Amino acid sequence: MLKFDFHVHTCQGDHSEIKIEKAVQILKKKGFDGAVFLDHDAIPRKEKIKDFLIIYGEEVSTSEGHLVGINLKKTIKPLMSSEQTAKEIRKQGGTVILPHPYDYLRIEINRGRLNPELIDAVEVYNGRTLWPWASGKAKEFCEQNKLPEVGCSDAHFYKELGSAYTLVDADPNVKSVLKALKHGKVQAFGSYKPPIIQHFKGGFLKAYNRLFNEKL
Ligand SMILES: [Zn+2]
Ligand SMILES: [Zn+2]
Numbered sequence: 001m002l003k004f005d006f007h008v009h010t011c012q013g014d015h016s017e018i019k020i021e022k023a024v025q026i027l028k029k030k031g032f033d034g035a036v037f038l039d040h041d042a043i044p045r046k047e048k049i050k051d052f053l054i055i056y057g058e059e060v061s062t063s064e065g066h067l068v069g070i071n072l073k074k075t076i077k078p079l080m081s082s083e084q085t086a087k088e089i090r091k092q093g094g095t096v097i098l099p100h101p102y103d104y105l106r107i108e109i110n111r112g113r114l115n116p117e118l119i120d121a122v123e124v125y126n127g128r129t130l131w132p133w134a135s136g137k138a139k140e141f142c143e144q145n146k147l148p149e150v151g152c153s154d155a156h157f158y159k160e161l162g163s164a165y166t167l168v169d170a171d172p173n174v175k176s177v178l179k180a181l182k183h184g185k186v187q188a189f190g191s192y193k194p195p196i197i198q199h200f201k202g203g204f205l206k207a208y209n210r211l212f213n214e215k216l
Helices: 020-029 082-091 134-145 174-182 196-215
Strands: 002-009 034-040 053-062 065-070 095-098 121-126 149-152 165-168 186-189
Touching: 002 053, 002 065, 002 121, 002 149, 002 174, 020 034, 034 065, 053 082, 053 174, 065 082, 082 095, 095 174, 121 134, 121 186, 134 149, 165 174
Parallel strands: 002 034, 034 053, 095 121, 121 149, 149 186
Antiparallel strands: 002 165, 053 065, 065 095, 149 165, 165 186
16 A cells, blocks of 8 residues: 655745655655645656655646646646646546535636546545535545545645545555556545644744733
């Protein structure tokens, strides 16, 4: 079994602090064998990394929400429909992953708007999910449509790495991982705990400290 994260953002895009080399060191310590590195509407530059499986991808902004394409040859034009985008990903020989579906507080494609036949796998756990019931709905969607389930951190910061993961029954090479993913030889792990509670906590503490310090 290989431990994999299919959704990690890099500092080559915006809103992420993650450098691929440092992320690989952290992920290796957490027992990971590989990861997908991607950015919003861009594919990160390839880096020379040894002893760790890396697949490059892109989180494409479609007109209906985000769609992840992995193992792509070139970037995909944003703001096409989700159907056109999925077809374009497949045309390039890529794999289509539906990220954070049913997470109503984020830019997601949900409620069967994308034909399940155009989806290769679905994130049933996303480390940044803001809607606590999203995982249950995503699992239901997978069961109804017999789609493989993955768990992904969607990390933008180092501390988020490992917050969700997928075990893949494959040999340690990219081709085998992609084949196993498409055939559902995967198991998703993550938590239902909505991170927004942690965000509120952090924001509240910061505001309280500022107020307290000003009074002094
Ligand atoms: Zn997203
Ligand atoms: Zn993302």
